[in-house]
Amino acid sequence: xxxxxxxFMRTAPAPxxxxxxxxxxxxIDGRRYxxxxxxxxxGLAGHPEVIEAGCEAMRRYGVHTATSRAGFGNNPxxxxxxxxxxxxxxxxxxxxxxxxxxxxxxLVQALAGQFxxxxxxxxxHYAIEEAARLAARPVARFPHCDxxxxxxxxxxxxxxxxxxxxxxxxxxxxxxDIAPLDEYVGVLGQYPxxxxxxxxxxxxxxxxxxxRGTLEHFGLWGPSVNAEAAPxxxxxxxxxxxxxxxxxxxxxxxxxxxxxxARSSSHYFDGASALPSAAAGATAxxxxxxLGQPQLRQRLSANARRLRQGLRQLGFRTDDSPSPxxxxxxxxxxxxxxxxxxxxxxxxxxxxxxxxxxxxxQGLLRIAVCAAHTDAMxxxxxxxxxxxx
Amino acid sequence: xxxxxxxFMRTAPAPxxxxxxxxxxxxIDGRRYxxxxxxxxxGLAGHPEVIEAGCEAMRRYGVHTATSRAGFGNNPxxxxxxxxxxxxxxxxxxxxxxxxxxxxxxLVQALAGQFxxxxxxxxxHYAIEEAARLAARPVARFPHCDxxxxxxxxxxxxxxxxxxxxxxxxxxxxxxDIAPLDEYVGVLGQYPxxxxxxxxxxxxxxxxxxxRGTLEHFGLWGPSVNAEAAPxxxxxxxxxxxxxxxxxxxxxxxxxxxxxxARSSSHYFDGASALPSAAAGATAxxxxxxLGQPQLRQRLSANARRLRQGLRQLGFRTDDSPSPxxxxxxxxxxxxxxxxxxxxxxxxxxxxxxxxxxxxxQGLLRIAVCAAHTDAMxxxxxxxxxxxx
Numbered sequence: 001x002x003x004x005x006x007x008f009m010r011t012a013p014a015p016x017x018x019x020x021x022x023x024x025x026x027x028i029d030g031r032r033y034x035x036x037x038x039x040x041x042x043g044l045a046g047h048p049e050v051i052e053a054g055c056e057a058m059r060r061y062g063v064h065t066a067t068s069r070a071g072f073g074n075n076p077x078x079x080x081x082x083x084x085x086x087x088x089x090x091x092x093x094x095x096x097x098x099x100x101x102x103x104x105x106x107l108v109q110a111l112a113g114q115f116x117x118x119x120x121x122x123x124x125h126y127a128i129e130e131a132a133r134l135a136a137r138p139v140a141r142f143p144h145c146d147x148x149x150x151x152x153x154x155x156x157x158x159x160x161x162x163x164x165x166x167x168x169x170x171x172x173x174x175x176x177d178i179a180p181l182d183e184y185v186g187v188l189g190q191y192p193x194x195x196x197x198x199x200x201x202x203x204x205x206x207x208x209x210x211x212r213g214t215l216e217h218f219g220l221w222g223p224s225v226n227a228e229a230a231p232x233x234x235x236x237x238x239x240x241x242x243x244x245x246x247x248x249x250x251x252x253x254x255x256x257x258x259x260x261x262a263r264s265s266s267h268y269f270d271g272a273s274a275l276p277s278a279a280a281g282a283t284a285x286x287x288x289x290x291l292g293q294p295q296l297r298q299r300l301s302a303n304a305r306r307l308r309q310g311l312r313q314l315g316f317r318t319d320d321s322p323s324p325x326x327x328x329x330x331x332x333x334x335x336x337x338x339x340x341x342x343x344x345x346x347x348x349x350x351x352x353x354x355x356x357x358x359x360x361x362q363g364l365l366r367i368a369v370c371a372a373h374t375d376a377m378x379x380x381x382x383x384x385x386x387x388x389x
Numbered sequence: 390x391x392x393x394x395x396x397f398m399r400t401a402p403a404p405x406x407x408x409x410x411x412x413x414x415x416x417i418d419g420r421r422y423x424x425x426x427x428x429x430x431x432g433l434a435g436h437p438e439v440i441e442a443g444c445e446a447m448r449r450y451g452v453h454t455a456t457s458r459a460g461f462g463n464n465p466x467x468x469x470x471x472x473x474x475x476x477x478x479x480x481x482x483x484x485x486x487x488x489x490x491x492x493x494x495x496l497v498q499a500l501a502g503q504f505x506x507x508x509x510x511x512x513x514h515y516a517i518e519e520a521a522r523l524a525a526r527p528v529a530r531f532p533h534c535d536x537x538x539x540x541x542x543x544x545x546x547x548x549x550x551x552x553x554x555x556x557x558x559x560x561x562x563x564x565x566d567i568a569p570l571d572e573y574v575g576v577l578g579q580y581p582x583x584x585x586x587x588x589x590x591x592x593x594x595x596x597x598x599x600x601r602g603t604l605e606h607f608g609l610w611g612p613s614v615n616a617e618a619a620p621x622x623x624x625x626x627x628x629x630x631x632x633x634x635x636x637x638x639x640x641x642x643x644x645x646x647x648x649x650x651a652r653s654s655s656h657y658f659d660g661a662s663a664l665p666s667a668a669a670g671a672t673a674x675x676x677x678x679x680l681g682q683p684q685l686r687q688r689l690s691a692n693a694r695r696l697r698q699g700l701r702q703l704g705f706r707t708d709d710s711p712s713p714x715x716x717x718x719x720x721x722x723x724x725x726x727x728x729x730x731x732x733x734x735x736x737x738x739x740x741x742x743x744x745x746x747x748x749x750x751q752g753l754l755r756i757a758v759c760a761a762h763t764d765a766m767x768x769x770x771x772x773x774x775x776x777x778x
Contacts, residue, residue: 017465054452063439075408246452
């Protein structure tokens with residue numbers, strides 16, 4: 001198998017094909033790999049109960065309701081996802097939409113007229129970049145994960161009375177970096193009516209005591225997130241149920257008023273088809289498992305720690321972050337491709353990303369652990385990496 | 390059951406719940422209705438083979454691949470959808486993405502730098518409106534379905550050398566109006582490098598000899614649609630497999646170069662989760678049925694004709710359009726709500742839309758037929774309507 005990088009795949013004549021559910025072992029192009037790719041962090045995307053719940057919902061309710069949610073497009077599976085998501089996030093209500101990708105777009109529509117300037121992390125995900133452009137406000141970029149850089153930019157760009165909105169990933173997809181949201185809130189506290197909007201696609205169900213994400217990780221989750229009114233810096237968050245949770249679709253949770261506003265100010269509620277019943281059924285079951293088995297998240301954290309410990313023993317500088325993603329930049333692109341291929345020869349798959357939001361110009365090796373990886377699997381990866389570097 | 394309009398539902402404390410697959414008869418809130426809502430035009434969203442194919446794909450491949458399509462996110466079900474879609478549209482390749490809603494967005498990204506001014510139908514769907522704003526070009530609106538109005542606007546707004554892009558629905562969701570694409574092409578033919586972009590969500594698999602949509606209906610479908618290079622007015626189209634086809638997800642088909650460009654210029658390919666396996670499996674099977682059973686489309690057309698004939702006998706002015714949607718504006722909002730409730734009492738569901746792209750200020754009753762409606766069902770609707778008006 002050739003080197004497989006995000007950019008590379010676009011022009012490959014025959015893309016690799018995943019022939020099993022994603023898991024700690026995954027079959028790709030007929031070969032079973034010890035797999036450290038993707039976003040199936042809690043390992044539920046291939047869980048038999050999750051899959052059967054999806055099948056049951058589809059049998060009962062059809063492929064989907066074939067109409068928008070604002071008409072007759074709610075079926076019990078969809079509403080169940082929103083009930084469980086509200087429970088998971090400990091908020092009054094939730095809005096379940098077709099893809100986490102459009103969550104920022106939905107939030108920006110809900111916040112129309114409330115901000116004058118958008119400040120986005122320079123490595124923010126494409127989805128944030130696009131939503132920021134839709135906001136029809138000036139967009140400035142601050143240095144990656146740098147509260148001082150943010151503060152400096154605010155001094156430079158903000159006119160008196162301007163209300164700034166900071167937009168960032170909670171956990172960055174390629175590097176695993178966790179945005180210093182607590183420090184951003186500190187900086188923004190100087191400005192009245194400032195806001196912080198977090199796309200927490202990779203933080204939901206991986207970070208925080210209850211898995212509520214990066215804001216909870218910093219002690220910032222609570223009734224003031226996605227609220228109609230709240231004191232201090234306004235906090236907004238969207239996420240996905242497609243990654244750690246193991247289901248499919250985007251999510252935001254907040255108070256009733258705000259969730260209602262998010263539904264009515266975008267058109268994903270009244271102008272788009274409701275989600276597939278199978279996705280909703282699977283997601284509701286996955287949320288039930290995530291709620292009932294906090295040990296999955298504990299196992300994921302332990303695996304993230306073990307991976308980082310192993311990497312430190314190889315001489316890498318990695319901190320003790322609980323993020324399940326480690327982005328390694330190891331010399332040149334050629335060197336990382338060599339390591340990628342070396343691992344592939346040993347039936348270990350660590351994707352090489354040649355270009356993605358937040359990667360260095362030479363790309364990176366992206367290692368993702370999931371809760372279902374055993375200690376032995378993680379040790380095998382670090383052992384083999386040690387031989388190759 | 391209270392009057393159910395799109396706007397109304399947003400604030401209703403308890404939304405109606407669809408408890409069966411959508412079909413000619415649909416169970417909502419415990420009651421079986423003769424159902425004339427939604428977009429399940431060929432009646433396949435509840436087809437047992439479609440549902441079982443979705444379940445089989447989910448069992449084999451998990452909820453989804455839990456990574457983007459540019460990495461390892463292709464599974465056989467997803468690729469099968471693209472193969473069958475390319476066959477259905479008679480083009481070299483197809484791009485299958487998470488929702489038809491984002492098709493315009495994807496096309497606009499692919500066409501970045503190729504147009505100077507966007508002209509959108511004033512009743513265009515929200516998805517077109519948003520994509521037009523993302524195009525970062527001036528946007529002007531022309532009168533609904535009016536080629537003369539378009540021509541006038543072009544004269545007013547176009548500077549020498551400007552390349553105009555017209556954006557429109559093929560079939561309008563609420564009214565069922567078919568955009569006069571042939572006349573638009575005539576008007577645009579006067580301008581070098583002009584383009585026409587059609588969101589054919591409701592035209593795909595309902596219009597045209599082979600169901601390729603509104604462009605085929607006007608004899609405009611062919612190798613020059615979604616092509617890297619083509620003589621004359623440039624034609625672009627996106628659609629959905631969630632409505633008439635009975636599957637789930639957005640689609641565009643074209644030549645290899647253009648489809649590759651659509652993938653690489655947006656980030657729905659490399660920056661979003663791949664579609665649920667169940668959606669892909671169900672959609673691939675639905676496409677197989679649509680390809681193998683053209684009689685479904687013939688039946689749909691016959692039903693659309695029968696409905697319009699019945700309405701004409703009641704004194705309505707309706708043409709012989711093959712569109713499966715008829716939007717009826719009958720006096721005041723109150724009068725239409727009265728008719729809606731009267732039908733509901735007779736176990737017939739015709740949604741009242743209080744506000745939607747393209748509706749008059751008082752709203753409309755939206756009647757949609759599907760291939761699975763029998764003559765008797767359609768006659769029952771027109772009979773009861775006759776009693777109520």
